[in-house]
Amino acid sequence: MISIIRANKLPTAALLYIILLIITGLAAPWISPYDPFHTNHQQKLLPPSIAHPFGTDYLGRDLLSRVIHGTSESVFPVFIVLSVVMLIGLLVGTWSAFLGNKLDMLMMSLTDIFTALPSMLLTIVVVGFLGFGMENVYFAVILSWWAKYVRIIRGLIHDVKKEPYITASRVSGAFGLRIITRHMIPNIMPQIGTMLILDVSKVILTLSGLSFLGIGAQPPSPEWGVMLLDGKNYLQVAPWMGFFPGFMIFLTAASFQIIGERLRRER
Amino acid sequence: MTTLLEVKNLNIRNKEGQSLVHNSSFSLETGKTYALIGESGSGKTLTSKAILDMLPAHLQMSGDIVLQGEHLQQLSRKRWRSIRGGQIGAIFQHPEQALHPSIPIGRQFVDLMRSHLPVSRYEAEKQAKKMLSQVLLKDTSHVMSSYAHELSGGMNQRVMIAMALLLKPKILIADEPTSALDVKTQAEIIFLLKELILDTDMSMLFITHDLLISGYLADTIGVMREGKIIEQGSKENILSAPEHEYTQELCRHCSQRFLGKGEIPYA
Amino acid sequence: MLEIQRLYKEIHGRPILQDIHFGIEDGESLAIVGESGSGKSTLAQLIMALKQPTSGHIFFDGRPLPSKGILSYREWYRDIQIVFQNTGSTLNPAMSLFQCLEEPLINFTRYNRAERKHKVLEYWGKVGLNENLLRNRPGKLSGGQYQRACLAKALLTRPKLLICDEMVSNLDVLLQQQMIELLISIQKEQGLALLFITHDLTLLPGLCSNIMVLKEGKQVELFSTSALYDEAERDPYTVTLLNSSKMFETAWNQWT
Structure with a gap:
């Protein structure tokens, strides 16, 4: 078992990440620190800090909570579609x-x-x-x-x-x-x-891509593509707004790709 | 009598360190035939592949292979390749797999010849025809323009033999060349090989599971089991007075096949 | 029991089998011998209803060859089973060996789980295989073990006729002999009829009582095994086949 992991460090890491992501998505209501839809105009466009690890957006919503809630809207539909x-x-x-x-x-x-x-x-x-x-x-x-x-x-x-x-x-x-x-x-x-x-990674990219174009999920949904679209408008003032959802899309797509490639090599 | 090829203490291991061929040593003399006998999985094919430098990458080999005073293992890959093509010829159990499926037989001959020798296309074609008629193929120009899948198993094996002999090798390695053929074709091919050996001063390493064929073809016989050569010696000695239990069983079996000629055990 | 009448088979307009006619009685054993390309495997496929003949008839116990309807096929296969040449892919690689062997029992009988297990174990032992192997996938078996497993699978439903299509051709010589001996003992014990298809005449004495020689799709001759070495009576082609091993034999007798 240990030798298998040692020979496949990257795929193991990818698998761990995906398991963690799915658990996070399922447990979102209990583990997210704030309400993802709660706006607070005193705290808008805050950079990442201990109180808001991913920062806040232009309406003062906590980005970490939104990313966590977004999992169930960005990743889970992919499984259903496939x-x-x-x-x-x-x-x-x-x-x-x-x-x-x-x-x-x-x-x-x-x-x-x-x-x-x-x-x-x-x-x-x-x-x-x-x-x-x-x-x-x-x-x-x-x-x-x-x-x-x-x-x-x-x-x-x-x-x-x-x-x-x-x-x-x-x-x-x-x-x-x-x-x-x-x-x-x-x-x-x-x-x-x-x-x-x-194909999971391809469908993730397609779905969030469509949301980014504005024809998929609609605001105020915390879908990652929608969040990326929001972040685009504040790229100069608050780069974290686009970075975190974009990074999550990248990480998730890459993880599925790595596991898929590993399985393909197996045969 | 001079020694042409010598294999000393050949060891082949897989990645897990399991020994597949264990301390095998034997030598092949000019103009003689050495038959290596064993059941499937005994390591006889691996031994031949080691000599041809065709071992799968995950296997490690050690030991010494000496061809006419040259230690094959100390040579560069390139030099070994030219030796392999020019001085060692090889034929296998499934000629269909060794021949290119989408190039006509004739062109494969010409390409092979011209990649080793500075001859004209015309000259190469003439040589190829000569070789093909030497292996008792009648309609040589038809064979030259055919593809491997258009010919029968026996014909393909003849083509392989002609191709192996094209560069006038000093050694022919034959790895179960007749196991996939029916008895009638098998007898024809074995007869052909015997004639070729007698006509030229070529040596042959013949790998088989059939003691009967070795009895006909070989001068020296080595019996291999579970990666070890358990017994070797002149054909006369091995066949008339086998020492090892396994060889005795093989001999007994062969004699049984000729029970009869009037006294059929089945009534 | 098995009755074949004026059987013809063409594939793409090329005749493969022409005017084949023979019969097999209860408990009889017949060998079909021919070179590769003689149509002997096609004959086996026709008898197993895996291909339909161009013309002619095959009867088993008076029933004609099934051509449609699952029930008639099932009935046919309950009585006739086949062991194919060893290519290492006649058992489903995605199932365990136990599942592979259980398959005919599920389809042909009404045994419950425990009875099926009992049967599989009985036949697994009968062909001389170790019980521990049953949990493995077919890919784990060696060539000899694989053919034994296939034999056990074919025998499980107690067929009346067993067809062996080049069953031992890819095996080592000693394994061939063991396999033939196993077949002889099982045939004696179960009294089943045997149709043994091969290219090697030397395998037959002791196993088959009659031999039919096939050449380019035509029946050359059908004779009793005891007359095999009676060269004056044999067809020249049969003699050629026999002589294939003669040159080895001469060399052999010289040295032993």
């Missing part, structure tokens, strides 16, 4: 590869169209139609990501299908759904898991 995307990918991709008939071809043409569309453009168009707000952004991101997962999972299942142990499992009396759930999916799970973790 779960939905993976579920769609598994259902459609497996079904498409397993049957492998004309529907498969139709499905692939459809995913071709979606992968060809620039995802940012698609998202902005969808939000433009449905209006601002986080729910619409999640929907738009799912819409621009599902095709990639369907294609990759279809490809993986297609390869696994040719393995001798799938033929052998038929002879052992496994058919249809049983082959898929017991013999195919467990064998492609390692690849999908690695891909998911690598």
Whole structure:
């Protein structure tokens, strides 16, 4: 155990950080020192100090409390978005590869169209139609990501299908759904898991990027992208306002990337 | 009788310090064939890879390999490479994996020849055809323009042999060249190797799990088990009076295969 | 029991098997011998209903080869099982060996957990493997152990016919011999019929009572093993196959 950690210092640190982040996000109401929405005009734009470790913003709100509360709005939705995307990918991709008939071809043409569309453009168009707000952004991101997962999972299942142990499992009396759930999916799970973790950082960047553009979460939400947008206007007077949320986005995205790369090397 | 290749106290260990080949010593004489026999996992293939400098990076080797008075381990990588190509030829169990999949056979011959010798393309092609007809391939120009996957296993192995002999090596290392072939093709390839050895003054290190083939092909036999050479000597001595229990068992097994000729145990 | 009539198979317009016809009786053992490319593996796949023949019929106990419907396939596989050539990938690498072996019992029988465990252990011991190995993944096994595990898996549901497709071809010589001996003892004990597919004629005496030689998809001859070395009666092709090992034999007899 210790030798594993010693050989993987950086991935271990990244993993620790992510565990800590998730705990912080879940326990936000109890551990944040101040109310993240409470404004105090006497204390606006204070630099980091012992009372306010991350400083305060232009309305006098405590930045540390806002960053802590922001975790549940910046990071947790990513897991939900990716779960939905993976579920769609598994259902459609497996079904498409397993049957492998004309529907498969139709499905692939459809995913071709979606992968060809620039995802940012698609998202902005969808939000433009449905209006601002986080729910619409999640929907738009799912819409621009599902095709990639369907294609990759279809490809993986297609390869696994040719393995001798799938033929052998038929002879052992496994058919249809049983082959898929017991013999195919467990064998492609390692690849999908690695891909998911690598994509977490991309989705974090997309979501906070959209908030930064002003089409995702709306103020006064403590979402990190929104906070970054606030900080942009005070970059000269109060650089800490942009630095801390931006740094959190960077750290989180980098941590998931490091773990994903490590897992990829494993295989 | 001169000693061409000498392996002294060869040790191969993996990262955990486990010994995979333990204090192996043997020597190969000019124009003779040395057969190294053992079951899979006995370290016979690792020994051949050590001579070819093809050991996987995570393995450490120590000991001395001397080729015509030159200590291979003290040479630079570059010099070793030129020796390996020019003086040691090698053939393996799966020729399909050793041949380039997307370059025609003929061009692979020409490229190999021209990378070692200053010959014209025409000259190289002529040589390649000559080698191919020497390994009893009939339609040489057809073979030259084919890709590896278009030829059968036996044909590919012949192509590999021709390629290994192209630069007129002094030593041919054959690592289980017939284990993946059926008995009829196996007999043809073994017969071919025997003829080639008799025709030239080449030496051969033949690695196999089949004592029967070594009995036909070898002058000297070494029996390897669990990383150690447990017994070695002239073919006559090993076959007529095996000392080690394991060798005795192998001999008994081979004799059993010819039980019969009228007295079939199955009634 | 198994009845094959005028079987033809073409793949991409190329004939692979032509006019194959033979039968296997209860408890009989038949060997199919041929070079690589002779169509012997295709024949095994056809009998296992993994491919459908171009024309011709396969019957088992009067039932025709299944072509659709899970139930008819299940019925077929309950009676006929197969051990494939050792490629190290015929057992699901994501499952433990116990799960791999349990699979046919779950699909074919109504045994409960304890009964299944008992059965798996019984057959695991019968093929001579150590109980501790069951917890491992298939990747941990050596070539010989792997084939034993596959054999145990095939025998678990007590099939009437066992097909061995080049079962020992990738194994070391001594392991081959052990494997053949194991097959002989299991065949005697369970009285199952055997279809042994191989390229090596020397493996057969003692194991199979009849031999069928296959060349380029055509049936060359079918004869009793006791007449194997009767060169006058054998087809020239069979003699060529036999002679493949003769040159080794001559050298061998010279030195021992």
